[in-house]
Amino acid sequence: MRLLDGRAMAAEIGRGVVDEVERLAETDVTPTLAVVVPSADPAALSYVQVIERTAGKVGVAVQVHHPAGGPDELAAVLDKLAVDRAVHGVLVQTPLPAGRTAGEVGVRIPPVKDVDGMNPLSLGRLALGLPAFPSATAEAVVEILRRAEVPLAGARACVIGRGPVVGKPAALLLLAEDATVTVCHSRTKDLATVAHEADIVVAAVGQPKLVGAGFVRPGATVVDVGTNVTDAGLVGDVDVDAIAPVAGALTPVPGGVGPVTTMLLLRNTVLAARHSR
Numbered sequence: 001m002r003l004l005d006g007r008a009m010a011a012e013i014g015r016g017v018v019d020e021v022e023r024l025a026e027t028d029v030t031p032t033l034a035v036v037v038p039s040a041d042p043a044a045l046s047y048v049q050v051i052e053r054t055a056g057k058v059g060v061a062v063q064v065h066h067p068a069g070g071p072d073e074l075a076a077v078l079d080k081l082a083v084d085r086a087v088h089g090v091l092v093q094t095p096l097p098a099g100r101t102a103g104e105v106g107v108r109i110p111p112v113k114d115v116d117g118m119n120p121l122s123l124g125r126l127a128l129g130l131p132a133f134p135s136a137t138a139e140a141v142v143e144i145l146r147r148a149e150v151p152l153a154g155a156r157a158c159v160i161g162r163g164p165v166v167g168k169p170a171a172l173l174l175l176a177e178d179a180t181v182t183v184c185h186s187r188t189k190d191l192a193t194v195a196h197e198a199d200i201v202v203a204a205v206g207q208p209k210l211v212g213a214g215f216v217r218p219g220a221t222v223v224d225v226g227t228n229v230t231d232a233g234l235v236g237d238v239d240v241d242a243i244a245p246v247a248g249a250l251t252p253v254p255g256g257v258g259p260v261t262t263m264l265l266l267r268n269t270v271l272a273a274r275h276s277r
């Protein structure tokens, strides 16, 4: 089984990001990302640290906002960021406060600053093949497959998970690459059988070891998007020992989708900064 090295891919993407940041510096613009964290979720807090560390390396400025308490505070923070000319990109991390949907929150992020694709307009444009920022995670899934030269046109792709940040946009991006896409979720019958049909399995559920040997057709590529914080550290949704003898390739956790996601988020922020001029 081939391990797809997300850290190496992120480093390569990062070189292009640094070049762009230097070009913007000549016009006195520092690309700036606002990260809004409306929860104390461990995966969200770990992402904040990863973003700050990586942004520091490529020269993107980061502000972190922890809106207190209720949904009104979240809305107030977002409405300020929407009109703040010093802020080029806005990311609202899931999980959202109870009762809030990604759509309701996303409408408060202007599409030009929507570097993680949460505005319904961004997702709709993606569905129609119009230019828009996709979620960085969904973009990372396809970017990794492209860089690993996994054929996409005509390939059968099974996306497990239908959330607004990963499953849905990843399915749209794979469809745009002419894959035959099946989207599975908690109500899917015979999940393992459906996944076993696929050439590419994308796991975005949040359940350690969900994807076992029965899910993987021999030689298939498995993209593990899970970021589960456990006593054993960060683990994905894939039972690596079980699928290792069967799969053709796997993105490991850590070191797979995560680093590419972070770098694409920063690349989107730099693009947003460039377009703001």
Ligand SMILES: Nc1nc(=O)c2c([nH]1)NC[C@@H]1CN(c3ccc(C(=O)N[C@@H](CCC(=O)O)C(=O)O)cc3)C=[N+]21
Residues within 6 Å of the ligand: 043, 044, 046, 047, 050, 091, 092, 093, 094, 095, 116, 136, 137, 165, 227, 234, 253, 254, 255, 256, 257, 258, 259, 261, 262
């Ligand atoms: N709107 C939204 N978009 C997100 O993309 C989003 C979110 N909400 N909510 C929280 C989760 C979590 N998440 C991670 C991304 C990268 C790493 C990452 O790069 N992890 C490193 C390891 C870091 C370490 O070891 O501490 C790796 O996988 O190699 C982790 C977690 C994005 N999320």
